Amino acid sequence: QQPVQSPQAVILREGEDAVINCSSSKALYSVHWYRQKHGEAPVFLMILLKGGEQKGHDKISASFNEKKQQSSLYLTASQLSYSGTYFCGSYRGIDRGSTLGRLYFGRGTQLTVWP
Amino acid sequence: DAGITQSPRYKITETGRQVTLMCHQTWSHSYMFWYRQDLGHGLRLIYYSAAADITDKGEVPDGYVVSRSKTENFPLTLESATRSQTSVYFCASSAGQGAHQPQHFGDGTRLSIL
Numbered sequence: 001q002q003p004v005q006s007p008q009a010v011i012l013r014e015g016e017d018a019v020i021n022c023s024s025s026k027a028l029y030s031v032h033w034y035r036q037k038h039g040e041a042p043v044f045l046m047i048l049l050k051g052g053e054q055k056g057h058d059k060i061s062a063s064f065n066e067k068k069q070q071s072s073l074y075l076t077a078s079q080l081s082y083s084g085t086y087f088c089g090s091y092r093g094i095d096r097g098s099t100l101g102r103l104y105f106g107r108g109t110q111l112t113v114w115p
Numbered sequence: 116d117a118g119i120t121q122s123p124r125y126k127i128t129e130t131g132r133q134v135t136l137m138c139h140q141t142w143s144h145s146y147m148f149w150y151r152q153d154l155g156h157g158l159r160l161i162y163y164s165a166a167a168d169i170t171d172k173g174e175v176p177d178g179y180v181v182s183r184s185k186t187e188n189f190p191l192t193l194e195s196a197t198r199s200q201t202s203v204y205f206c207a208s209s210a211g212q213g214a215h216q217p218q219h220f221g222d223g224t225r226l227s228i229l
Contacts, residue, residue: 001174002157030214041205042158044217087157091214100163100171101212102148107157 003090005106020073022088031071032089121221138206146209147189151202
């Protein structure tokens with residue numbers, strides 16, 4: 001049910017780029033991205049609502065391929081502050097047996113940036 | 116601007132005891148959520164609510180009870196705590212359904228059950 005994230009972990013040097021992928025076996029209406037630093041709460045980064053839509057947040061951007069049911073998060077010229085665990089959340093409407101729509105979160109990708 | 120607050124931040128209790136985790140938000144968001152976070156599992160939804168007196172089960176609701184008599188509060192109760200419920204619990208809120216609205220998380224409650 002939950003989307004699959006890859007890779008599970010990434011280690012980078014400051015200034016390097018990274019891509020985190022999120023794929024779903026079911027049709028998606030939207031994809032959310034969150035970042036969680038160690039010992040803290042997840043923090044919202046962005047929502048992608050339309051197929052092919054790309055959004056940006058500082059040097060972090062994302063794309064959403066509705067046809068492939070995939071989203072990718074792009075971290076450009078990584079900074080130390082980018083370290084943390086990144087979660088994607090997929091929204092696909094109201095499930096059978098439920099009355100409310102909800103997000104399904106992936107298991108997360110741990111990103112470590114070294115100086 | 117308090118936002119969303121959870122209490123307590125840390126709790127240690129014993130198996131079989133009842134424990135209630137509190138969540139309060141000041142944004143008047145209609146949707147509220149309870150997640151648990153365990154290593155290797157990410158964020159798993161326990162219960163959620165679209166408004167006062169409207170709640171639905173998530174993927175791991177067994178052993179938990181929620182209520183929502185007021186829009187701003189969404190307490191989570193473990194009726195008879197078990198060791199498997201040791202976890203970090205996050206409350207979140209959003210202005211609408213998940214397709215269009217971001218979720219805003221509280222700082223979490225770290226619960227240990229001995």
